[in-house]
Amino acid sequence: MSYATYFQEHREHHLNELKEWLSIPSISAISEHKPDMLRAAEWLAETLKKAGLEHVEIHPTAGHPIVTADYLHAPGKPTVLVYGHYDVQPVDPLHLWETPPFEPTIRGDKLFARGATDDKGQIFLHIKAVEAILKQEGTLPVNVKFCIEGEEEISSANLPAFLESNKDMLSADAVLISDTALIEKGKPAICTGLRGLCSLEFTIHTANTDLHSGSFGGGVPNALHSIVEILNSLHDKQGRVLVDGFYEGVLPLSDEMRNEFVKQAFDEKKLQQSLALESLHGEEGYSFVERVGARPTLEINGLYGGFQGEGSKTVIPKEASAKITCRLVANQDPAYVLDQIIKHLEANVPTGATIDIKPGEKARAFNIDPSAELLQKAADAFKTVYGTRALFTKDGGSIPIVEAFSRLIAPTVVLMGFGLPDENLHAPNEHFNLENFDKGLLTIVEYLNQI
Amino acid sequence: MSYATYFQEHREHHLNELKEWLSIPSISAISEHKPDMLRAAEWLAETLKKAGLEHVEIHPTAGHPIVTADYLHAPGKPTVLVYGHYDVQPVDPLHLWETPPFEPTIRGDKLFARGATDDKGQIFLHIKAVEAILKQEGTLPVNVKFCIEGEEEISSANLPAFLESNKDMLSADAVLISDTALIEKGKPAICTGLRGLCSLEFTIHTANTDLHSGSFGGGVPNALHSIVEILNSLHDKQGRVLVDGFYEGVLPLSDEMRNEFVKQAFDEKKLQQSLALESLHGEEGYSFVERVGARPTLEINGLYGGFQGEGSKTVIPKEASAKITCRLVANQDPAYVLDQIIKHLEANVPTGATIDIKPGEKARAFNIDPSAELLQKAADAFKTVYGTRALFTKDGGSIPIVEAFSRLIAPTVVLMGFGLPDENLHAPNEHFNLENFDKGLLTIVEYLNQI
Numbered sequence: 001m002s003y004a005t006y007f008q009e010h011r012e013h014h015l016n017e018l019k020e021w022l023s024i025p026s027i028s029a030i031s032e033h034k035p036d037m038l039r040a041a042e043w044l045a046e047t048l049k050k051a052g053l054e055h056v057e058i059h060p061t062a063g064h065p066i067v068t069a070d071y072l073h074a075p076g077k078p079t080v081l082v083y084g085h086y087d088v089q090p091v092d093p094l095h096l097w098e099t100p101p102f103e104p105t106i107r108g109d110k111l112f113a114r115g116a117t118d119d120k121g122q123i124f125l126h127i128k129a130v131e132a133i134l135k136q137e138g139t140l141p142v143n144v145k146f147c148i149e150g151e152e153e154i155s156s157a158n159l160p161a162f163l164e165s166n167k168d169m170l171s172a173d174a175v176l177i178s179d180t181a182l183i184e185k186g187k188p189a190i191c192t193g194l195r196g197l198c199s200l201e202f203t204i205h206t207a208n209t210d211l212h213s214g215s216f217g218g219g220v221p222n223a224l225h226s227i228v229e230i231l232n233s234l235h236d237k238q239g240r241v242l243v244d245g246f247y248e249g250v251l252p253l254s255d256e257m258r259n260e261f262v263k264q265a266f267d268e269k270k271l272q273q274s275l276a277l278e279s280l281h282g283e284e285g286y287s288f289v290e291r292v293g294a295r296p297t298l299e300i301n302g303l304y305g306g307f308q309g310e311g312s313k314t315v316i317p318k319e320a321s322a323k324i325t326c327r328l329v330a331n332q333d334p335a336y337v338l339d340q341i342i343k344h345l346e347a348n349v350p351t352g353a354t355i356d357i358k359p360g361e362k363a364r365a366f367n368i369d370p371s372a373e374l375l376q377k378a379a380d381a382f383k384t385v386y387g388t389r390a391l392f393t394k395d396g397g398s399i400p401i402v403e404a405f406s407r408l409i410a411p412t413v414v415l416m417g418f419g420l421p422d423e424n425l426h427a428p429n430e431h432f433n434l435e436n437f438d439k440g441l442l443t444i445v446e447y448l449n450q451i
Numbered sequence: 452m453s454y455a456t457y458f459q460e461h462r463e464h465h466l467n468e469l470k471e472w473l474s475i476p477s478i479s480a481i482s483e484h485k486p487d488m489l490r491a492a493e494w495l496a497e498t499l500k501k502a503g504l505e506h507v508e509i510h511p512t513a514g515h516p517i518v519t520a521d522y523l524h525a526p527g528k529p530t531v532l533v534y535g536h537y538d539v540q541p542v543d544p545l546h547l548w549e550t551p552p553f554e555p556t557i558r559g560d561k562l563f564a565r566g567a568t569d570d571k572g573q574i575f576l577h578i579k580a581v582e583a584i585l586k587q588e589g590t591l592p593v594n595v596k597f598c599i600e601g602e603e604e605i606s607s608a609n610l611p612a613f614l615e616s617n618k619d620m621l622s623a624d625a626v627l628i629s630d631t632a633l634i635e636k637g638k639p640a641i642c643t644g645l646r647g648l649c650s651l652e653f654t655i656h657t658a659n660t661d662l663h664s665g666s667f668g669g670g671v672p673n674a675l676h677s678i679v680e681i682l683n684s685l686h687d688k689q690g691r692v693l694v695d696g697f698y699e700g701v702l703p704l705s706d707e708m709r710n711e712f713v714k715q716a717f718d719e720k721k722l723q724q725s726l727a728l729e730s731l732h733g734e735e736g737y738s739f740v741e742r743v744g745a746r747p748t749l750e751i752n753g754l755y756g757g758f759q760g761e762g763s764k765t766v767i768p769k770e771a772s773a774k775i776t777c778r779l780v781a782n783q784d785p786a787y788v789l790d791q792i793i794k795h796l797e798a799n800v801p802t803g804a805t806i807d808i809k810p811g812e813k814a815r816a817f818n819i820d821p822s823a824e825l826l827q828k829a830a831d832a833f834k835t836v837y838g839t840r841a842l843f844t845k846d847g848g849s850i851p852i853v854e855a856f857s858r859l860i861a862p863t864v865v866l867m868g869f870g871l872p873d874e875n876l877h878a879p880n881e882h883f884n885l886e887n888f889d890k891g892l893l894t895i896v897e898y899l900n901q902i
Binding site: 195197199201206207208209211212213214215216217218219220221222224225227228229231232235237239275276277278279280281282283288289291292295296297299300301302303304305306307308311312313314315316317320323325327350351352353354360361395396397398 | 646648650652657658659660662663664665666667668669670671672673675676678679680682683686688690726727728729730731732733734739740742743746747748750751752753754755756757758759762763764765766767768771774776778801802803804805811812846847848849
């Protein structure tokens with residue numbers, strides 16, 4: 001029986017199974033859902049077993065458990081580690097959901113539920129693809145491992161240590177992750193880059209009390225003037241970052257990379273209109289997808305000081321604060337960048353002010369060369385099923401755990417996503433397009449058979 | 452009987468009368484005190500009559516009434532118009548008052564009550580000084596008029612129109628106001644300058660929604676970057692304002708004025724220590740008292756946009772706002788200055804941003820040449836009573852009504868204050884030092900007798 005026929009015959013049963021899993025409210029961020037987290041992990045372990053996987057184990061952690069399994073009966077063939085997560089985002093505001101988040105509902109060709117696309121729905125495809133091959137062929141064409149965590153939505157606090165201490169058990173030639181999206185309907189993508197991150201906040205102090213501008217204005221420093229001056233020193237007018245060493249480790253865009261970006265045929269005009277932007281903005285010489293995908297950025301995310309109420313108040317504020325995050329690319333070292341920003345701020349404190357800096361998070365960027373064979377074959381698998389070869393894209397966001405997998409398990413991380421960008425991840429009415437549910441199953445089977 | 456003996460004999464009675472007035476909670480800002488405002492005005496009218504003044508009248512306005520009176524029996528002699536106000540500031544936070552604000556209490560040599568120094572206590576001195584001369588001499592050496600309002604603490608909304616339409620009734624050679632302070636104990640001052648004011652607020656818009664820095668960072672404008680850039684264009688690093696035409700009408704400091712400032716012997720080191728300032732700050736070539744007294748300033752009073760909560764948020768804010776006020780001096784035209792700032796902002800809107808500007812208040816600076824005879828004689832009167840001649844100072848604050856008096860009634864406005872800078876005006880535990888109550892009575896009598 002062809003796999004298309006197989007999945008067609010089992011479609012209703014598969015969707016009902018997935019609905020069962022989706023109806024467990026496995027919200028990792030909310031402690032009262034701890035029993036639900038365990039139920040979701042147990043359901044997963046049971047389903048892996050039923051699929052024919054071996055060594056299924058639930059590993060307790062300081063937080064929520066990690067589930068592993070494997071099927072290692074293809075000596076001399078590559079080993080693929082499938083990663084995903086069974087935890088989901090909180091569901092507020094509940095009243096905006098058309099159907100309850102944990103009562104999975106199919107409307108049209110979409111399955112609505114929290115976790116439908118992020119990430120229960122996508123990880124479920126891998127389990128069912130493996131099950132299908134085992135049922136049809138009795139064995140798998142490659143060695144397969146699963147590692148599915150319950151803390152992705154809360155920064156994967158315990159996973160890196162788990163990877164470190166279970167390197168042998170988890171060793172693989174490639175890590176396969178379905179937690180990203182197609183570019184748009186019918187236009188598959190393999191993400192070959194994610195930006196890193198670093199953050200800090202700081203406060204400028206000028207006096208021990210707010211002062212009256214009548215009695216002091218013009219004669220004492222104003223914390224808002226100081227913070228404006230120091231923040232303005234961070235960029236030139238085109239948005240290029242002026243911090244010494246900020247661009248260290250950033251790779252110049254090769255013609256090949258440029259070409260991949262061009263192939264996306266991203267519609268800048270449409271973006272500008274939909275966000276009501278006067279203009280796009282950023283470093284000269286780069287398109288929007290290049291700026292977001294392959295260039296680092298330093299953004300002020302918050303700024304505040306002085307009077308914020310209605311009307312005016314003649315106050316000279318004693319302090320002002322700002323929050324900053326950077327998105328990093330290629331070989332930028334987040335610790336070094338953070339250090340350089342701190343040095344820059346300290347060197348640019350205006351006369352009359354002092355600064356108090358609080359460093360925050362640090363995460364490296366992830367990048368993979370698309371010419372790797374296991375990536376090229378993934379693009380081919382998409383071509384077979386979708387009729388269109390997957391494009392190699394760079395995503396501007398950050399998934400720190402991807403970098404950890406590439407560093408600790410296998411440099412080849414294949415980000416083979418089956419979501420769509422408008423499926424309301426982290427928002428009310430999250431859903432999964434069933435077209436990609438069906439094609440996803442076939443693409444995974446095709447991929448495992450080809451490598 | 453000498454006036455010193457007269458006031459000594461009547462001291463207790465005078466203080467009891469003042470306490471009676473201070474116990475009426477004439478808070479102009481709070482509408483439930485409207486009956487108290489009327490009671491305070493009636494008490495004042497009655498007291499003016501008992502003092503021997505004529506044509507005592509309570510004029511209703513759209514807000515609180517204005518009380519006028521006169522005694523015009525010195526043909527050929529100058530006419531002095533005494534201005535003051537019987538309304539007081541609100542009293543919150545009440546729990547910080549050591550004795551209730553409307554139960555006047557003498558502790559040590561201070562009279563504690565809301566309005567004790569601002570301004571019932573000070574205007575009371577003028578009434579009792581006139582009463583004393585009338586009782587001792589049967590007439591006054593000059594012509595005296597009173598104009599006492601009930602809306603000074605709420606911007607004198609109805610007074611300028613009242614001055615306009617009663618120019619004849621209120622015409623005078625000088626306006627005498629006691630609503631300011633000595634430099635410090637034993638160091639009297641006549642204020643010869645008050646700064647003007649103009650204000651505006653604006654919002655910078657860059658998009659129709661906040662954006663995620665992962666998906667958009669580096670490729671779209673950030674409202675906080677835009678507002679930082681535009682605000683930074685307003686000053687150079689020394690605090691000099693870079694708006695075209697901002698300094699138009701500002702008079703250079705003459706040697707004479709510089710000399711008056713030097714005489715104040717202001718202790719900059721002490722100020723710096725008490726406010727924990729890293730350094731004083733402002734235009735080069737000016738001392739602190741010169742910067743605040745004779746130079747204009749543009750201050751950012753509030754600035755906000757983006758995420759202000761705990762931790763970090765990778766948001767690119769769609770908008771950011773700032774509030775600005777200027778203190779103006781000499782012949783600066785507030786409308787022109789406001790216009791120039793608006794033009795500057797509009798011309799400096801960064802690429803990708805739009806601006807929405809809301810102009811606010813406008814008030815002219817007040818300035819008088821200290822060589823005017825009626826000012827010199829006031830300084831002499833202080834010398835006679837205090838043993839120290841009053842210095843001519845410039846105050847950095849704004850009392851818009853002073854400029855209105857000098858424009859509509861008489862250019863010569865004599866700001867002869869008997870308060871002290873630390874008497875908790877507008878704060879809990881407002882008080883009036885009785886040393887200046889006693890010396891104030893004598894100084895006013897001396898002044899009226901000398902002119």
